Amino acid sequence: xxxxxxxxxxxxxxxxxxxxxxxxxxxxxxxxxxxxxxxxxxxxxxxxxxxxxxxxxxxxxxxxxxxxxxxxxxxxxxxxxxxxxxxxxxxxxxxxxxxxxxxxxxxxxxxxxxxxxxxxxxxxxxxxxxxxxxxxxxxxxxxxxxxxxxxxxxxxxxxxxxxxxxxxxxxxxxxxxxxxxxxxxxxxxxxxxxxxxxxxxxxxxxxxxxxxxxxxxxxxxxxxxxxxxxxxxxxxxxxxxxxxxxxxxxxxxxxxxxxxxxxxxxxxxxxxxxxxxxxxxxxxxxxxxxxxxxxxxxxxxxxxxxxxxxxxxxxxxxxxxxxxxxxxxxxxxxxxxxxxxxxxxxxxxxxxxxxxxxxxxxxxxxx
Amino acid sequence: xxxxxxxxxxxxxxxxxxxxxxxxxxxxxxxxxxxxxxxxxxxxxxxxxxxxxxxxxxxxxxxxxxxxxxxxxxxxxxxxxxxxxxxxxxxxxxxxxxxxxxxxxxxxxxxxxxxxxxxxxxxxxxxxxxxxxxxxxxxxxxxxxxxxxxxxxxxxxxxxxxxxxxxxxxxxxxxxxxxxxxxxxxxxxxxxxxxxxxxxxxxxxxxxxxxxxxxxxxxxxxxxxxxxxxxxxxxxxxxxxxxxxxxxxxxxxxxxxxxxxxxxxxxxxxxxxxxxxxxxxxxxxxxxxxxxxxxxxxxxxxxxxxxxxxxxxxxxxxxxxxxxxxxxxxxxxxxxxxxxxxxxxxxxxxxxxxxxxxxxxxxxxxxxxxxxxxxxxxxxxxxxxxx
Numbered sequence: 220x221x222x223x224x225x226x227x228x229x230x231x232x233x234x235x236x237x238x239x240x241x242x243x244x245x246x247x248x249x250x251x252x253x254x255x256x257x258x259x260x261x262x263x264x265x266x267x268x269x270x271x272x273x274x275x276x277x278x279x280x281x282x283x284x285x286x287x288x289x290x291x292x293x294x295x296x297x298x299x300x301x302x303x304x305x306x307x308x309x310x311x312x313x314x315x316x317x318x319x320x321x322x323x324x325x326x327x328x329x330x331x332x333x334x335x336x337x338x339x340x341x342x343x344x345x346x347x348x349x350x351x352x353x354x355x356x357x358x359x360x361x362x363x364x365x366x367x368x369x370x371x372x373x374x375x376x377x378x379x380x381x382x383x384x385x386x387x388x389x390x391x392x393x394x395x396x397x398x399x400x401x402x403x404x405x406x407x408x409x410x411x412x413x414x415x416x417x418x419x420x421x422x423x424x425x426x427x428x429x430x431x432x433x434x435x436x437x438x439x440x441x442x443x444x445x446x447x448x449x450x451x452x453x454x455x456x457x458x459x460x461x462x463x464x465x466x467x468x469x470x471x472x473x474x475x476x477x478x479x480x481x482x483x484x485x486x487x488x489x490x491x492x493x494x495x496x497x498x499x500x501x502x503x504x505x506x507x508x509x510x511x512x513x514x515x516x517x518x519x520x521x522x523x524x525x526x527x528x529x530x531x532x533x534x535x536x537x538x539x540x541x542x543x544x545x546x547x548x549x550x551x552x553x554x555x556x557x558x559x560x561x562x563x564x565x566x567x568x569x570x571x572x573x574x575x576x577x578x579x580x581x582x583x584x585x586x
Numbered sequence: 587x588x589x590x591x592x593x594x595x596x597x598x599x600x601x602x603x604x605x606x607x608x609x610x611x612x613x614x615x616x617x618x619x620x621x622x623x624x625x626x627x628x629x630x631x632x633x634x635x636x637x638x639x640x641x642x643x644x645x646x647x648x649x650x651x652x653x654x655x656x657x658x659x660x661x662x663x664x665x666x667x668x669x670x671x672x673x674x675x676x677x678x679x680x681x682x683x684x685x686x687x688x689x690x691x692x693x694x695x696x697x698x699x700x701x702x703x704x705x706x707x708x709x710x711x712x713x714x715x716x717x718x719x720x721x722x723x724x725x726x727x728x729x730x731x732x733x734x735x736x737x738x739x740x741x742x743x744x745x746x747x748x749x750x751x752x753x754x755x756x757x758x759x760x761x762x763x764x765x766x767x768x769x770x771x772x773x774x775x776x777x778x779x780x781x782x783x784x785x786x787x788x789x790x791x792x793x794x795x796x797x798x799x800x801x802x803x804x805x806x807x808x809x810x811x812x813x814x815x816x817x818x819x820x821x822x823x824x825x826x827x828x829x830x831x832x833x834x835x836x837x838x839x840x841x842x843x844x845x846x847x848x849x850x851x852x853x854x855x856x857x858x859x860x861x862x863x864x865x866x867x868x869x870x871x872x873x874x875x876x877x878x879x880x881x882x883x884x885x886x887x888x889x890x891x892x893x894x895x896x897x898x899x900x901x902x903x904x905x906x907x908x909x910x911x912x913x914x915x916x917x918x919x920x921x922x923x924x925x926x927x928x929x930x931x932x933x934x935x936x937x938x939x940x941x942x943x944x945x946x947x948x949x950x951x952x953x954x955x956x957x958x959x960x961x962x963x964x965x966x967x968x969x970x971x972x973x
Contacts (some may be wrong), residue, residue, distance in 0.1 A: 230881070231772075238769040241762070242779050245786070245849065248797045251814060255800070267812045296941040384643035388650030395654055400685035415686060422693045426910050428932050430696035432703060432942055436710075437691075447646050448629060456692025463685055489662045489675055496756055511701045516791030521915045524937065536792045540917050543796060548799060550812070557796040568788035572781065574780035579857050 224478060232422065256554035259343045263550045270341040277319055277334040285322075292326045299333070327455050348555035353379075354539055355405030363365060373552060378538040382516060384447060385526075385534060389454035389515040390508055397462035397507075398454065398470070402492050404463075405471035416467070422460040430456065431524055438525065450525045458511050465581055469498060470501035511570055513564055535560040561574070621660050625653045655686070697953070703945035704731050708939075731947035741948075743837075744926045750840050751847070751911055751927060756904040758848045760897060763855025768885060770856070771863055780860065784853025791850075793915030798846045799918060804828035836924040843925060846914050851907065855900045862893040902959045909955055928952055 254270040257405065262270075270276075285297060290296040292305045298320055301312045308322040319334040353376045403409070404416050404559050434453065438444040473496070481491050497504070519536040526532045533541070546552060568575060628649035661680045665673055697868045703710045707727050711720040714946040720726065735741055766783055786794065804811030807826055811817040816826040830842040864888065874884055890897070912929035915921060928948060935944025 234769050235774050238766070238773050238775065238779050241766055241769070241784050245783050245852075247814070248801055248849065249789070250786070252797050254802055263812065265810055265812075267775045267817050268815075269814070282965040289597075380643040384646040384704075387647045391651045392654050394928055395651075395658070396685045396688065398836065399658060400682045403678045403681035407681065409675075409682075417680065418694065419685075419689065422689055424953070425693045426949070426952050426956055427699055428910070428929060429700050429953055430692050430947055431948070432710075432936055433696040433699040434692060446629075447650070449652055452688070453692065456688050459685055459689055460693065478929050487666065488681070489659075489666070492681075510816065512832050513788060517793070519792050519916075520933070525673070536790055536913075539796065543792075543799070543917055547799070550803070553796050554800065557793045560857070564788040564790070565785070567783075568785065576857055577853060580861055 249577040252554040252557055255550060256558050257346070258346065258348075258551070259345050260342075260551040261341045262341055262343055263554075266341060270349055273338055273340050273436055275336045276339045278337045279332045279338070280318070281333050283331040283333065285329065292329075298331060348551040349559070352552050352555045352559060373538065373542060373556065375535065375538055375556055378533050378535045379559065381532050382534045382536075385445055385450055385454075385532075386512060386515045387449070388451045389458075390511045392451055393458045393462050393511060394466075394504055394508055397466050398497065398504065400463050401466035401493070402488075402496055404467050405473075406491075407488065412510045419460050419463050423464060425460075427457045427521070429539075431520075435524060445526055447532070450522065453521055453525050454515050454518070458514065460506055461512070465507055466500065466503055468581070469500055502574065502577065503581070505571065506574040506581060509567060509575050510578050512567060513553070516564055529548045594701075614674060621656050625649070625656070628653065653793055672791060674834065700946045700949050703942050704950050705729070706943045708941040710942040717902055727943065731943045732951070735947050735951055740926055743924060744931045745926050746837060747840050747925060748909060748911075750837060750926050751844055751908040754841060754903050755844045755847045755851070755908040755911075756901050758844075759851040759855050759904050760901050762848065762852040764859050764897070766852065766856045767859035767863055768889065769859065780853075782854065783856055784837055786850045786851045789850070792917050794846050794850055795914055795917035798842075798849075802829045811967045830925065833923050839923060841926055843914055843918055846913065846918075847908060851904050857905070859893060860901050862896040863889060864890050890967055899964075900964055906956055906959050909952065909959075928955075 251268050254271055255263055258268065258271070285292065287294070288298070289300065295470055296308065298308075299314050299318075301314050301320060303312050305322065308320060311319050311321040313319050317336065319387045321332050321334060322329050323332055324330060333406075365432060400419075404412060430453075434456075435444070438449050443449040477495065477499075478491060481495055486494070501563055517536065519540060522534045522537055523540075526534065526537070538558055539553075542549070542552055542556055561578065606855065628645065631645065658680070664676070665676045665680055668676065705711075705728060706720075706725045709725060712723050712725050715723060738912055766779070770779050773779060789797070801814045803811075804816055804818075804826055805811050805813075807820070811820055811826055815829060820826055832839045832841055832842075870888060870892075871884060874888055879887070910929055912926055912933065915925055915927050915930050916933070919925045921927075921934065926934075929952070932948040935941045935948060939945075
């Protein structure tokens with residue numbers, strides 16, 4: 220009995236320990252840029268983000284002047300019970316008390332620093348990164364030596380608004396169109412119903428790359444390229460097959476008698492659809508909406524092709540990719556920008572997690 | 587007397603009928619015209635306006651969403667004015683029509699057009715000619731684009747890399763998803779752990795690329811490393827590397843990109859496996875425990891066989907996903923350092939090189955590669971009847 224209990228304890232330790240390890244592994248990448256986005260620009264460049272956690276670091280406690288101490292740098296020197304040549308001191312020597320002696324500067328006028336390991340945190344947080352990355356205007360940055368550098372802002376705020384203007388209609392329009400179609404497939408009789416529905420299902424396989432070359436030709440011919448309408452329609456087209464299929468599954472499973480009694484009362488199809496079907500399908504609509512929202516917000520390829528020619532309409536993903544390309548070393552901008560681009564999806568994700576899981580289980584995976 | 591009265595009444599009602607008919611026609615024609623005109627004004631405003639960004643965004647949202655709703659309302663209104671016979675004939679098409687039109691324009695017809703374009707040289711089929719003239723023009727190259735797709739050295743590299751993506755990306759996503767789902771099922775921190783593991787699903791590929799670029803950040807040896815991976819490697823006495831760009835170990839440097847997708851997709855696998863595991867009846871597990879099976883035997887002999895269907899469908903879904911992978915590679919390396927995949931080659935050929943024929947051929951190859959996997963997946967959906 221006792222060994223059984225112990226085994227159970229060990230088992231739960233193993234389960235929770237492994238799980239915790241995996242969770243940490245999965246979280247650390249995001250945590251890293253989240254912390255970095257609040258760190259001072261100079262700190263990011265010279266030290267890792269994990270330095271915000273308490274760690275031991277060498278700190279200078281005092282300095283010894285070799286000349287005053289009568290040391291000869293060309294021979295073996297003895298300081299505080301440690302002896303070594305100039306090169307050894309330059310690399311750093313550890314005293315028996317745990318201090319470190321290090322020669323800084325050149326041979327003739329250098330000094331020996333006595334350093335001690337102390338617990339420290341690097342908590343020099345700032346919002347400047349966000350200010351620079353969000354703003355469209357020039358941004359003044361004070362270097363550590365006091366000089367002021369003027370850097371252009373990255374106008375992520377503008378890109379954020381553009382992304383909103385692209386994403387909201389690109390989410391609502393396909394759902395509305397798909398809901399109408401799903402209703403017709405489920406509750407109306409018309410010639411070609413089966414054939415058309417099979418076509419919708421067949422189109423689930425078509426990768427969107429197929430459509431890019433011909434659609435771009437159409438857009439050029441119609442002078443639509445680089446407009447909001449162009450990208451809404453494109454996202455609508457690419458999301459519609461899946462939306463219709465999923466909403467059909469849901470709407471066709473609604474109880475038949477509710478609708479029939481509405482028709483007997485003289486309601487038209489349009490009334491039944493807007494007053495009955497839409498409210499009843501809200502869970503399905505919400506779960507698909509979350510996915511379509513995330514796809515469109517996070518999309519890069521479609522925006523690159525249909526909005527690529529118009530810098531005014533740049534979206535957050537394009538803006539971020541542009542910063543990566545042009546200033547891939549400016550981690551203070553990249554980290555803050557990445558977080559700006561993630562804030563809305565994360566809010567949606569945490570706020571509507573229930574629908575998110577539900578949508579995943581229903582097959583909301585874009586083919 | 588009576589008859590004249592009737593006649594005048596008839597005249598009156600005829601007049602009233604005429605007026606009401608005219609009114610109905612005017613309404614029927616006028617409302618759509620006004621609606622179209624307002625929508626057109628909105629389109630012009632959005633295209634040409636210099637108003638502040640926030641105003642444009644707001645107008646765009648209202649115009650786009652309201653416009654589509656208005657169109658349905660207008661067409662429904664039009665059809666409802668007709669006789670009942672016509673109404674029941676036309677109304678279904680008001681409902682499905684827009685969806686079918688958009689699907690035809692954006693997916694069905696482009697598939698045929700892309701195939702057609704893939705038979706021509708870099709400029710595509712010459713415009714202004716009929717199909718027969720196009721076929722006999724000099725631009726027609728037959729299947730030679732397809733031959734090039736399978737022989738060009740960069741394309742071969744792309745196929746090889748996609749194979750790596752499929753094998754490692756999907757397999758490890760499934761393994762991690764499964765392990766996490768099983769562990770979380772027995773843990774008290776189940777919900778918190780699951781949330782954190784599938785949080786990356788909300789992050790864009792571009793965002794994920796930045797996150798992982800920061801982990802791989804390289805500084806020459808001797809300088810303080812700010813990238814986590816190199817900091818760990820140097821503290822263990824190793825040499826810092828620019829991992830995804832490390833050509834010396836090609837093609838294995840692709841693994842550093844594949845890790846990103848595993849990180850993104852394991853959460854998806856986990857959610858589906860978790861739901862499937864909860865569907866295994868508790869009695870079966872309990873019975874095998876009483877029979878003396880240990881946890882590993884239960885995992886391999888009971889859990890895995892009972893959720894086999896889910897495992898395969900998750901695996902195939904991630905296979906499709908990795909087949910079409912684009913953003914991660916494009917942002918991380920741009921396809922350099924031996925990391926091209928099919929989708930980046932497609933972009934490079936179709937849009938950077940402006941070789942429509944070649945690009946179209948790659949897209950068709952991608953479609954053909956996806957079809958069997960997707961077909962299998964759909965069959966699975968049917969059986970599960972989810973939602």
